[in-house]
Amino acid sequence: MTNFTLVVNGHNHVVTADPDTPLIYVLRNDLGLKGVKLGCGLEQCGACMVLVDGKAEMSCSAPAGSFVERPITTIEGLGTADDLHPIQRAFMAERAAQCGYCIPGMIISTKALLDKNPDPSEPEIRAGLADNLCRCGTHGSILKAIKRAAREINT
Amino acid sequence: MSLSPSLIRTPELDAWIKIHRTGRLTIATGKAELGQKIVTAIATIAAEELDVDPARLTVITAETGVTPDERYTGGSNSMEESGTAVRQAMAHARKRLLEMAALELAEAVGNLIINDGTISGRSNDKRITLWALMGGKSFNYTIDEEIAVKSPDAYRIIGKPVTGLGFAGLVCGTTAFLHDLELPGMVHARALRPPNYLAKLMDVDDRSVRAMAGVIAVVRDGSFLAVCAEREDQVVRAASKLRRLARWDTTERLAANVNIYEQLKSNPRQSLLVVDGVPSDAPVPPQDLGSEQRKTLSATYLKPYHMHGSMAPSAAIARFHETGNLEVWSHSQGVYPLRSALANVLGMAETQIKVTHAPGPGCYGHNGAEDAALDAVLVARAIDGRAVMLKWERDDEHAWEPYGSAMRVEMKAALDGRGKISGLSHDSYSDTQVARPGADGGFSKLLPAWYLQEPVAPPKPQPNRAPHGGIHRNADPIYRIANKRIVKHLVEALPLRVSALRALAAYANIFALESFMDELALADDQDSLDFRLAHLDDDRARAVLEAAAKTANWRGRANAEGAGQGLALAQYKNQKAYAAVVIDLRVDDSGQIDLQRAVIAADAGQVVDPEGLRSQLEGGLIQAASWSLKEEVTYDSGGITSRDWETYPILRFADVPTLETVLIDRPDQPFLGSGEATMGPTVAAIANAVFDAVGVRLRQIPFTPENLRAAAAA
Numbered sequence: 001m002t003n004f005t006l007v008v009n010g011h012n013h014v015v016t017a018d019p020d021t022p023l024i025y026v027l028r029n030d031l032g033l034k035g036v037k038l039g040c041g042l043e044q045c046g047a048c049m050v051l052v053d054g055k056a057e058m059s060c061s062a063p064a065g066s067f068v069e070r071p072i073t074t075i076e077g078l079g080t081a082d083d084l085h086p087i088q089r090a091f092m093a094e095r096a097a098q099c100g101y102c103i104p105g106m107i108i109s110t111k112a113l114l115d116k117n118p119d120p121s122e123p124e125i126r127a128g129l130a131d132n133l134c135r136c137g138t139h140g141s142i143l144k145a146i147k148r149a150a151r152e153i154n155t
Numbered sequence: 156m157s158l159s160p161s162l163i164r165t166p167e168l169d170a171w172i173k174i175h176r177t178g179r180l181t182i183a184t185g186k187a188e189l190g191q192k193i194v195t196a197i198a199t200i201a202a203e204e205l206d207v208d209p210a211r212l213t214v215i216t217a218e219t220g221v222t223p224d225e226r227y228t229g230g231s232n233s234m235e236e237s238g239t240a241v242r243q244a245m246a247h248a249r250k251r252l253l254e255m256a257a258l259e260l261a262e263a264v265g266n267l268i269i270n271d272g273t274i275s276g277r278s279n280d281k282r283i284t285l286w287a288l289m290g291g292k293s294f295n296y297t298i299d300e301e302i303a304v305k306s307p308d309a310y311r312i313i314g315k316p317v318t319g320l321g322f323a324g325l326v327c328g329t330t331a332f333l334h335d336l337e338l339p340g341m342v343h344a345r346a347l348r349p350p351n352y353l354a355k356l357m358d359v360d361d362r363s364v365r366a367m368a369g370v371i372a373v374v375r376d377g378s379f380l381a382v383c384a385e386r387e388d389q390v391v392r393a394a395s396k397l398r399r400l401a402r403w404d405t406t407e408r409l410a411a412n413v414n415i416y417e418q419l420k421s422n423p424r425q426s427l428l429v430v431d432g433v434p435s436d437a438p439v440p441p442q443d444l445g446s447e448q449r450k451t452l453s454a455t456y457l458k459p460y461h462m463h464g465s466m467a468p469s470a471a472i473a474r475f476h477e478t479g480n481l482e483v484w485s486h487s488q489g490v491y492p493l494r495s496a497l498a499n500v501l502g503m504a505e506t507q508i509k510v511t512h513a514p515g516p517g518c519y520g521h522n523g524a525e526d527a528a529l530d531a532v533l534v535a536r537a538i539d540g541r542a543v544m545l546k547w548e549r550d551d552e553h554a555w556e557p558y559g560s561a562m563r564v565e566m567k568a569a570l571d572g573r574g575k576i577s578g579l580s581h582d583s584y585s586d587t588q589v590a591r592p593g594a595d596g597g598f599s600k601l602l603p604a605w606y607l608q609e610p611v612a613p614p615k616p617q618p619n620r621a622p623h624g625g626i627h628r629n630a631d632p633i634y635r636i637a638n639k640r641i642v643k644h645l646v647e648a649l650p651l652r653v654s655a656l657r658a659l660a661a662y663a664n665i666f667a668l669e670s671f672m673d674e675l676a677l678a679d680d681q682d683s684l685d686f687r688l689a690h691l692d693d694d695r696a697r698a699v700l701e702a703a704a705k706t707a708n709w710r711g712r713a714n715a716e717g718a719g720q721g722l723a724l725a726q727y728k729n730q731k732a733y734a735a736v737v738i739d740l741r742v743d744d745s746g747q748i749d750l751q752r753a754v755i756a757a758d759a760g761q762v763v764d765p766e767g768l769r770s771q772l773e774g775g776l777i778q779a780a781s782w783s784l785k786e787e788v789t790y791d792s793g794g795i796t797s798r799d800w801e802t803y804p805i806l807r808f809a810d811v812p813t814l815e816t817v818l819i820d821r822p823d824q825p826f827l828g829s830g831e832a833t834m835g836p837t838v839a840a841i842a843n844a845v846f847d848a849v850g851v852r853l854r855q856i857p858f859t860p861e862n863l864r865a866a867a868a869a
């Protein structure tokens with residue numbers, strides 16, 4: 001175990017962990033950021049997405065130590081129930097969640113997509129969410145939510 | 156007959172409602188929230204019946220000793236059972252509250268109105284709230300099923316868009332799933348499953364693992380092996396090391412040398428004739444396709460093993476108290492049956508065990524939830540009273556969950572001189588469709604129990620005799636057909652572990668029947684829609700079929716190179732929601748199917764939460780499309796080989812069609828369960844559309860390019 005510093009949701013955190021521990025365990029168990037979900041641990045489902053350098057990255061395998069000096073944003077860093085991010089508001093408005101387990105990952109991928117391309121076409125949206133799986137079949141509502149979020153952000 | 160079995164089990168009014176002095180109300184349901192939004196529906200029903208703002212309500216769900224026992228959350232029964240029970244309970248509470256208010260306000264009951272919980276009369280301006288009348292008190296009544304519920308004409312909330320509950324937590328990541336719970340002093344565990352069902356643990360030199368940082372215990376009982384550590388990252392490391400050290404005897408192999416569809420036909424089986432949806436002991440008669448047989452047709456349809464494939468591997472928390480009592484948190488669909496199953500294996504009294512439902516990822520039936528609960532208990536029993544969070548890994552869930560059974564369905568029918576079906580024969584071959592744990596006597600359906608030093612074996616499956624139950628679910632067509640011979644075959648000694656997966660056998664039976672309806676129609680140059688309507692008396696079935704066809708601009712057979720349209724219809728279990736699906740798709744030269752548009756028309760009786768209903772129907776369609784296009788559990792004699800999302804691919808955003816859903820609201824009709832209604836029609840509509848597109852009849856799921864090319868070559 002060693003000490004190292006991670007910048008998460010705008011704050012510096014000194015963590016004591018083995019630097020090869022997958023980032024997700026540090027985020028969830030040391031920093032209490034349980035909105036980051038573990039779905040497979042194999043970089044195959046996107047449930048564990050976080051934003052790093054503006055890109056959506058999976059946090060379930062990459063070692064925590066490799067994120068030093070690379071600021072991380074998790075779902076908790078986007079908005080709260082009293083102060084929702086427009087993407088979160090759009091997901092709520094479209095009721096884009098069944099069990100909801102995949103949703104934090106979906107929202108993080110959406111954020112990365114819209115930051116890069118504020119007015120994506122439908123195929124671009126689908127491509128932007130290509131790494132995210134949803135077993136409940138909420139895709140239809142999620143697509144609507146992303147279009148709504150893009151509209152809101154652009155007006 | 157009682158309105159709901161839940162009212163027979165829990166007739167006490169106070170079990171369903173508590174009115175607090177603060178102006179808040181607690182409504183209890185024994186069903187669990189699985190993402191199907193039952194909490195929103197229950198809150199809406201209760202708020203409507205009592206005339207209070209839904210924001211005043213807290214709905215509590217499945218918890219032994221706290222909520223009513225409503226058995227499993229499954230079978231599309233929650234609205235019919237819990238929705239109906241809550242509505243009746245609230246109607247009784249309302250009547251009682253109005254009688255009390257009438258005395259207080261010196262007003263006739265008929266002159267009273269309730270507005271967000273405040274009761275007022277016509278003759279004076281006195282008013283009183285529900286909480287002033289009842290705050291903290293008990294009703295002490297047995298629910299009277301004769302009391303009339305509110306008439307739909309008087310509705311203020313139902314029929315309008317409803318605010319979904321619980322969404323803020325889901326989009327902010329603050330909803331605590333079971334996997335996220337932290338109990339004081341909680342430790343973490345992993346169970347290490349054998350390489351396959353039949354392998355046995357020979358030995359494991361666990362000294363180096365015990366010496367690892369944070370490791371509390373390695374738990375071994377027969378072939379059950381688990382490890383427990385202070386922190387989750389420590390247990391993950393310890394488990395991966397232990398996995399390398401465990402030595403398994405793998406001499407026994409899975410029966411993978413004979414094709415599963417052959418085994419379904421040749422293995423020992425019990426065959427039962429199904430009459431009016433009910434299996435009987437009458438001798439199975441030979442096929443009789445009617446006296447006038449102008450044309451006969453037969454076809455065999457095949458469905459592989461499918462997984463539930465929850466987005467998170469199963470998990471559970473267990474804790475023993477000093478008293479010896481056990482507390483369990485589980486994402487099981489049935490907390491009371493799980494309590495019975497645990498008591499059974501552990502030799503404990505049910506009263507010593509408390510099981511609380513905590514949200515999990517969507518489960519779509521019986522997945523690993525209950526098994527993980529016993530895993531956690533076995534570890535908790537071996538340590539010192541601390542709470543144990545035990546999680547499965549992706550590989551465990553993929554390889555050990557009880558799959559939806561493989562099936563073989565053989566159809567045969569004849570057409571008469573007027574182009575009508577003169578007789579139809581339907582044979583469904585399958586393993587059991589339901590192996591949910593419960594009070595199983597000297598047996599257990601919990602996986603870890605089978606591997607203990609003193610194992611508790613699973614019971615031998617018996618044929619499900621419930622109306623429209625397991626293997627025969629939706630085998631009986633809703634069409635008017637004179638000579639029907641429907642037979643269910645419960646096949647034994649099949650290789651993989653199975654249990655309830657969304658829609659059970661309805662998915663394969665409707666695939667067969669609704670594909671075969673098209674085969675019959677097209678063999679006789681009839682339009683698929685007209686052919687169905689000509690055999691359909693049920694007006695509600697006709698209405699959904701016509702609505703779907705109209706919305707999708709049904710065009711009939713077009714021979715448009717590579718582009719196809721297909722439709723299918725079913726009433727789930729012949730007694731729940733009606734759903735018709737029309738699919739538009741394209742098939743490219745490689746045999747790749749691209750779903751373009753899907754239209755659903757559904758009648759689920761009275762609609763309480765239209766958005767919730769729509770998402771259940773559409774979610775079912777997308778999941779069924781995934782099963783149909785991509786999914787098949789693979790295995791060889793060494794065990795399961797589809798162990799992650801690469802070896803078991805599912806539908807992705809690129810594959811999803813645009814969706815359009817038409818809801819036919821029937822405010823004067825009872826609720827009809829909808830969560831499984833679109834699964835069957837979806838697969839058949841896809842197969843029918845593929846035939847329309849390229850003239851290839853798909854009779855084997857999944858519809859991969861390889862299977863499509865094989866069907867084209869056949």
Ligand code: FES
Nearest residue numbers: 039040045046060
């Ligand atoms: S949990 Fe990281 S991709 Fe699945």
Ligand code: FES
Nearest residue numbers: 098100134135136
């Ligand atoms: S909403 Fe359940 S997995 Fe996506």
